[in-house]
Amino acid sequence: MQATRSRTTDPAHDVLRYDHQPLKAIFSPQTVAVIGATEKPNSVGRTLLWNLIRNPFGGTVFPINPKRSNVLGIKAYPSIGEVPETVDLAIIITPAPTVPDIVRQCVEAGVKGAIILSAGFKEIGPKGVELEQQILEYARQSTMRIIGPNCLGLMNPLTGLNATFASAMAIPGSVGFISQSGALCTSILDWSFQENVGFSAFVSIGSMLDVGWGDLIYYLGNDPNTKSIVIYMESIGDARSFLSAAREVALTKPIIVIKAGRTEAAAKAAASHTGALAGSDDVLDAAFRRCGVLRVYHIAHLFSLSELLGKQPRPKGPRLTILTNAGGPGVLTTDTLLIEGGTLAQLSSETTKALNQVLPPQWSHSNPIDILGDADPERYAKAFEIAVKDPNGDGLLVILTPQAMTDPTQTAEQLKFLAMQDHKKPILASWMGGAEVAAGAKILNQANIATFSYPDTAVRMFNYMWRYTYNLRGLYETPTFAASEDNLSTLETAKHLIDKVHSQGRSLLTEFESKELLALYGIPVVDTRMASRVEEALAAAEAIGYPVALKLLSETITHKTDVGGVKLNLTSAEEVQAAYEAIASSVAEKVGPEHFQGVTVQEMLKLDGYELIIGSSLDPQFGPVLLFGTGGQLVEVFKDRILALPPLNTTLARRMMEQTKIYKALLGVRGRPPVDMDALEQLMVRFSHIVVEQPWIKEIDINPLVASEDRLVALDARVVLHDPDTPEDQLSKPAIRPYPQQYVTYWVSQKEIPITIRPIRPEDEPMAVKFHESLSEESVYLRYAHLIKLSSRTGHEPMSRLCFIDYDREMALVAEYTNPETHERQIIGLGRLSKVYGSNEAEFSLLVADSFQRQGVGTQLLEQLLYIGRQEKLTSIMAEILTDNRVMQHICEKIGFTLNRVIGEPMVRAEIQLSD
Template identity: 45%
Template structure:
């Protein structure tokens, strides 16, 4: 990837001198941008292009260029790419359009290009793209206009037109960039690759995405979840309405539309989504110019009452208010403002506000600890020069510790002042509403960080799953060519995974129903069982509160007569009998639907016959823990009711969390379950129970390797039991997010020396961010095992070892931490050896680590396992390396 963004030499294939051509613009932009490396035009019809020597083919260039830009017709691209591979060029940008977006012929050309680079290590951006810009390297490898300013904001866009808009707008607002990437059709390099790369680049502080679709979603989720912890990622996802909700056999399938799934995925990754191009750029300006807000407390300074109200109203749309004013700050403002000022926030400093008044109020707000951001609003007033105010403010905000931004409202009269603010890196917005919304998107990112650092609590009970029963049931259905399971079959599968269901029996006649009822507690509910009728209540197929034999016979007759009348061709299996749970406190809809891109998607919301009308639901992606399950519930309008309302007792929220976790595990284990609907899940006396259920099956192509998921689940198959050198029984397993308390206990038994050896600094306490970093890992890109003492009644963590993979998947960095009481007993070797074996299975080739020279325990352990030990760049450190291709593990 580095050859694409930090090349020492660039070849432009298709370069020419024709005014207005792409080949000419590419060469001109490289020259005008000040690229310091060598520029090689390639065109057999020219001896020189823009005064530079031209080559007939890239093979003639010695040494081979790092980067090749192809601007010839798409049909020539496969052959040119093969030449690049043979010559040793490692980065390729294909500007040419006409790939798969043009039809079958273009798709075949892209396949040929892909085949040309397969296994070579060459990376490709495009085709059908604008190119790449790196202001810090004076690299403008696009056919767009002038070089933008240098900054810390990276932009990735699928649309070249959106790129040109942002670049033009950025020039007006004085917004700078670290990277600007148009990725086009994403034949090779995609969003996941770029997020990984930019996340490891220190010059990038935040990332903006314009997205139309995703490829390799699991890689994208993995990269985004890692990088969003340390850098804001803001996305504008276009195409919200083109797909909508797909027709499905269950309520769940009908309510889980494509765009809602993207929303759920972005939330899970910690990405902030914006709804429009204007808001994307508003966020870009604030991110590029100001520090991120530590919280949501906004101070609003205005010289007009109306604009201040507009700002407060926008906060109210998001359930917020302007920050409360501390008494100390109020007293300071009373001393400098007229007696008739607003005496609150928004701080209305009145229409006759002078430059000095603006400055004095801002000075007080900047010094206050009660605010996390300041919005300054100015409307045109005859007594105040906007440019003078702007100049004064630019001098003050240089010492800012939180974002300061402005809404200078007006047109021609404000233009000069707005330019002054932009040049001083103070974001400006046309209206207070836009300014507040940009601030709140940054607040959302801050909240995301807090959520990502929270420790999920453990469930109070251990979970057991009867996988064998579900496996047999599903494959018996396949053998019988059944894909839509009956209520009875569905509930048996749910019960095997510990999901609470009520007793349900199948009756094929009225006499059988009466006989079965004698063994059940009255009253009963009777429901139609038919693979062809999805919504039973719509055809009178649900009869409730049946108390005797006469009720049962009449109900059976009503169900059958109505079903045969409305659906004469429908297959009718019989009726289900189950206890009638009268007057439930709540009715919920809980289920799962398989999205063609994201795999299984979980749903939680209000249920019953009005589920689709109410449309009160939240989506989530498996795997879940208690914290993630609770967040799903918090996104629904029914949660406040579930906490208890008037005569309705509260639901047992932990039981609901557990139900969602069990459902998550079921669809993880069985990709054959493509739709699952529990509607309603009745909550009565606090306890949930699924009183109706429906499961749809389809044969899976992913097998048991969890390839149907976009987030790697906990790898339970890697758990193992072992003994230390002193015969202490160990339970070695991958780390879990719920292990944070155990990790704190381990940290507390470490000596200051051990802490220094591991962290290379003095660490007295573990912050939530550090705890999350160690325990909430991505199992696709990190390997981490803990050793637990099996002799203890309460779990005790004795040590941890991990390997963090680099983006290419070929290299990784290891670390080991063993509690002082257990060092030297062989635990470290057991853990690290397990990590190395898994790393080799995943195709990793080199594992390395850095240790302090005085850490003799770690050096000895590494030598024992076959690491080579070399002096590091610093004489106080050693670098340990092992080649997994040849290591004997």
């Protein structure tokens, strides 16, 4: 049976994991060396050593100081190499110039992890950068990982490890906190004591010389004691690593970020409309949306939201029901809800009827549900029971103001038991007031009902929760369209076009060339013809048919309208000739005749449609960024646009459009028919493929793209390339790895059946479900080492996590067969390669449909996985195979794997070395 089990966590199934955590030595060390330990009062070296010994963490501490025989009564050693035991964690507190050599000594001594608290590195300029490079060179000679430099250190409150120079130890809890600011760490720590917030980890990450956001997100994501991850961020660092880790972890644990620098000047605008509209903070928002991270804007909201997500289910929609005993707070709360993106739920007729039965006639008869100022606990309870069951509401907020007839404590007691039922929607409360409502608020909090002093704060939290749901849902909704894998000819033709422009020493494509590029990717363009003489313009106009438009043809001018280079609605030869001469004259007068290479003659479309803009420009951190919004000449005035990271699929394209004002118009408004949204989604997907597949493109936009009921057409397009002298390794790469087209192969089975072997796509989910439905129990058992019910394997969540991969951390291949009679495509085999976290090794898994076994499919999949492993510079690939699975063992041996029995388990370990 050609099936094997990988012990890496399979995104589709709950499988075992190797205990391979390179940061474990830092978070849970058994031996700690303090290099720079001292007894100098109020010094970092003394404070840190004292923190380690006064908070027992179950390990041994070794002070390192060449000038002392002991520090604080503990035997000291002159260097790390003279410590009698292998050190898990070295904490370095010496002057910056000494650190590289100390790191070298740590590597030679086999130290597993280091925290560099010292400052004086890249923050001081070139000298500091050089020191960092020296440190990295030494560290890369081993598997040692480094946090810092210029950081506070870290705490593991659950074990008692305090490897910081902070004045107190954090309270144990379930929040993993990471901060780029050591000063903010100490402030948060002080605040947490007052609010009784506990932490599973408390990390000051410093300048991220080695360990970055992605490493820590992965670590905390795998930590069973961490329920949520809270981040204070100043810079993104390795964008691809952050996005990859966050996207994987966010589905199971909320990641909440506050980012400093919102008011920094936006990234320098490029010459295009897209560049002018794309500010760096907006790009960061787009990145967070893409990976399911929730961004907040107030420090207090970080932990309130973390607590709330731990207590209450996420809302399934934006509709909130408000229950209150005071009209004023209800109205003010509604204002906040709507202004900040939420929706007021419309009460169903059944809910209104039920409320009429239990409330006084004067109740509001709408949402907010005002149950009046004399509401007693019983009235609150009855109204709550009805309101929480309303199918139109996605969440419920209960507001109480202390009035003469109000009993805040008893009302809380009544609601406590009702709210503890599984309503599958979040329940929030705002007991407004001070000492009078404190007891009631405490009762609600103890019942896991998040309680806020002010209702506007509560609705902000609800809106945050909905945004989090919305972002996550967008990650794993199954798309409906993907561009063909067989587009190598398109890639080559587009590359040839770009090479031709570069060979002429140009970086700006003409409008005609820009449209030619779009057309190669299936984006419809208006009929456009070049004319370098007036006679050619007249002939082109006659061929196209009047009316026509004339536009400047220039290899240097960015915006044609700025130099009088656009003439529209020309209805005769005389008008065309006059327009040609006017454009030539205007360009010569304003910028010089050398910028005039003629005109393009275009069909003057009479489309009753909407003008849109689709574009891309570069962000220094995230690479290419896509833009969509309202287009036309006033694009920068209206600024109705949204950004996203490429590549897109149809789900992401629709999500992108939903966040613009023009989206509602595109769906049809005031009797106007809707635009073909499916076609628009597919166009945006194709556009995103241009951006990720043609790295020489620096800026590109279509403005306007006219969208009407029956047609989409690019009226104007502009493409700017990188300078031809730019080294290829300096071209910007997408922060999210695009579909790896280079790994698509074609193969013929032993029974002469043509098979396509290619990386999996999100659109494959329906075929993946059918594949699993075809498997026998024996195949399932041999793959997973235990039987898994079909429903557990084929639900949307496990299937989407199988099909939605980032191609960076893992690679999944499908063997696809097309039935020649029915022309139905089906998956007949799945192969997966998953990197072992923190290493350059990977594990493979393999599964072949029963009806296609013993035809070489498994062998071919595994051969292709090995090829990919070599291309991705992996050092080794491994898996564990049941001893009963003789066929898989034979395949592995035939390909070159070595097999070894796993002691204590009915398993054989297969491993192959790919490189040294």
